[in-house]
Amino acid sequence: MMNNFELYIENYLNNQRDCLITDAMRYALEGGKRFRPRVIFSILKGMNIDEAIGYDAALALELIQTYSLIHDDLPAMDNDDFRRGKPSLHKAFKEDIAILTGDQLLTNAFRVISESKVYNSDTKVNIINALSKYAGIDGMIYGQLLDVSSNPDSINPDLLFEIQDNKTGGLFKIASLIPMYINNDNNEDYYVKLGSLIGQIFQNQDDLFDLIKSKEEMGKDLSDLDNNKATALTLYSLEELKNIIDEEFKYLDEYLNNSSFNPVYLKELLIKLKER
Amino acid sequence: MMNNFELYIENYLNNQRDCLITDAMRYALEGGKRFRPRVIFSILKGMNIDEAIGYDAALALELIQTYSLIHDDLPAMDNDDFRRGKPSLHKAFKEDIAILTGDQLLTNAFRVISESKVYNSDTKVNIINALSKYAGIDGMIYGQLLDVSSNPDSINPDLLFEIQDNKTGGLFKIASLIPMYINNDNNEDYYVKLGSLIGQIFQNQDDLFDLIKSKEEMGKDLSDLDNNKATALTLYSLEELKNIIDEEFKYLDEYLNNSSFNPVYLKELLIKLKER
Numbered sequence: 001m002m003n004n005f006e007l008y009i010e011n012y013l014n015n016q017r018d019c020l021i022t023d024a025m026r027y028a029l030e031g032g033k034r035f036r037p038r039v040i041f042s043i044l045k046g047m048n049i050d051e052a053i054g055y056d057a058a059l060a061l062e063l064i065q066t067y068s069l070i071h072d073d074l075p076a077m078d079n080d081d082f083r084r085g086k087p088s089l090h091k092a093f094k095e096d097i098a099i100l101t102g103d104q105l106l107t108n109a110f111r112v113i114s115e116s117k118v119y120n121s122d123t124k125v126n127i128i129n130a131l132s133k134y135a136g137i138d139g140m141i142y143g144q145l146l147d148v149s150s151n152p153d154s155i156n157p158d159l160l161f162e163i164q165d166n167k168t169g170g171l172f173k174i175a176s177l178i179p180m181y182i183n184n185d186n187n188e189d190y191y192v193k194l195g196s197l198i199g200q201i202f203q204n205q206d207d208l209f210d211l212i213k214s215k216e217e218m219g220k221d222l223s224d225l226d227n228n229k230a231t232a233l234t235l236y237s238l239e240e241l242k243n244i245i246d247e248e249f250k251y252l253d254e255y256l257n258n259s260s261f262n263p264v265y266l267k268e269l270l271i272k273l274k275e276r
Numbered sequence: 277m278m279n280n281f282e283l284y285i286e287n288y289l290n291n292q293r294d295c296l297i298t299d300a301m302r303y304a305l306e307g308g309k310r311f312r313p314r315v316i317f318s319i320l321k322g323m324n325i326d327e328a329i330g331y332d333a334a335l336a337l338e339l340i341q342t343y344s345l346i347h348d349d350l351p352a353m354d355n356d357d358f359r360r361g362k363p364s365l366h367k368a369f370k371e372d373i374a375i376l377t378g379d380q381l382l383t384n385a386f387r388v389i390s391e392s393k394v395y396n397s398d399t400k401v402n403i404i405n406a407l408s409k410y411a412g413i414d415g416m417i418y419g420q421l422l423d424v425s426s427n428p429d430s431i432n433p434d435l436l437f438e439i440q441d442n443k444t445g446g447l448f449k450i451a452s453l454i455p456m457y458i459n460n461d462n463n464e465d466y467y468v469k470l471g472s473l474i475g476q477i478f479q480n481q482d483d484l485f486d487l488i489k490s491k492e493e494m495g496k497d498l499s500d501l502d503n504n505k506a507t508a509l510t511l512y513s514l515e516e517l518k519n520i521i522d523e524e525f526k527y528l529d530e531y532l533n534n535s536s537f538n539p540v541y542l543k544e545l546l547i548k549l550k551e552r
Binding site: 016017019020021022067071074076077094095096097099100102103104106107108110111113114115120121122124125126128129131132133135136137138141142144145148149 | 292293295296297298343347350351352353370371372373375376378379380382383384386387389390391396397398400401404405407408409411412413414417418420421424425
């Protein structure tokens with residue numbers, strides 16, 4: 001059975017203009033694990049706030065996540081032909097449609113927030129600021145820049161952290177900040193670091209799974225090694241990386257014990273991340 | 277001498293993170309005619325509002341205009357190698373940097389508004405909504421979709437109007453709406469139609485100049501004919517198009533006489549458009 005957020009996404013798509021870009025948006029959005037939205041919902045639940053209050057913001061974040069995958073998969077970027085268990089968007093549609101659809105998903109993320117009936121104007125501006133800051137040059141796009149400029153010879157632990165903390169951490173910082181803004185909390189440093197910690201674990205696990213799992217299990221091309229990209233496994237052995245991840249999980253668990261929300265739901269989600 | 281808006285853009289760029297994407301943003305922003313910002317300033321002046329009040333919003337619009345040119349010039353799109361009087365961004369930098377820089381310009385447009393010290397939250401949300409609506413699937417991106425799907429055999433006057441009204445008209449609708457929101461005016465239909473009329477003339481003149489001016493005079497590749505794109509000149513002779521533009525100028529002049537702002541400054545700007 002579809003959960004409510006999937007129904008909400010479906011409803012959103014059904015209300016978009018009937019055209020090829022909407023078809024492409026639907027194709028690209030299908031099959032996502034919605035992990036970043038679930039971070040939002042888990043924190044909200046720990047604040048005793050209904051997850052549905054987070055749907056508009058979670059959709060905006062999922063639209064941005066999806067655009068970044070589309071543009072990242074393009075021939076001039078990672079040139080990945082397989083994503084979310086099926087051909088990448090530029091293979092299923094054409095490359096020009098993939099560029100336009102990525103642009104539209106990014107543009108629409110901000111429209112969704114601006115038209116939300118759930119948040120007041122101040123909250124909308126805060127969410128839009130977090131999205132544009134950490135999905136941009138203070139987050140994901142900066143991480144992408146470092147990533148396309150990196151190679152296994154130039155990598156070191158500090159640079160690897162900086163890539164991960166921006167490229168992957170950027171959207172998790174947004175996922176942490178959204179409940180904070182919705183709840184009118186203001187401990188920004190705490191939530192930004194929380195997002196950073198989750199992103200770090202997520203990316204290290206992704207690098208680990210790239211090595212030990214198959215393309216079919218992961219649902220995407222595992223191109224980083226082919227593309228001569230620096231990953232955690234450029235620096236660490238498999239065993240070292242597993243130990244690093246274990247340490248990171250322990251640190252995050254303790255960090256969450258100092259949260260102002262009930263961390264039990266987020267901890268449950270993170271266990272699923274570990275076991276995925 | 278640089279005018280104040282150019283100094284403001286320069287100052288904005290100087291405050292960006294020092295990295296390759298900022299270099300690329302600077303390169304791409306240089307040499308623009310700032311016509312859409314000047315529409316904003318002319319309307320504001322007619323409302324007796326200092327043009328500097330419009331700088332944040334005008335910058336956001338110029339960032340979106342510039343991103344659209346970068347992505348539009350990519351090999352998978354129009355494949356144009358020449359723009360704003362110099363090599364296109366993907367020729368001067370690499371294609372992956374061009375994709376990322378376009379994404380960053382679009383993302384930053386929304387950040388500029390969210391961080392503005394000039395507008396209140398309600399105005400910010402209104403401006404962001406206009407940007408995301410008319411630069412997206414209800415404007416520019418929809419026009420791009422129609423454009424990449426069009427060819428001279430399928431074109432007719434209605435479709436040509438729809439392409440122009442979305443692709444070019446989209447950003448001019450935003451330029452018209454921004455002063456309306458800043459001035460807390462609410463005659464939205466009037467301003468949307470105003471943007472549509474300006475966009476129509478602008479695009480028809482662009483098609484005309486593509487035929488009668490050189491690449492050097494226009495500062496960009498004139499690729500529409502090479503790319504088998506439908507333009508006004510697919511449907512009309514040179515003389516017919518000149519007559520259409522004259523009629524459109526007359527209609528716009530009368531339309532402006534019914535504005536709630538003093539239209540003299542916008543009329544002055546439009547005369548420059550005619551004589552460029």
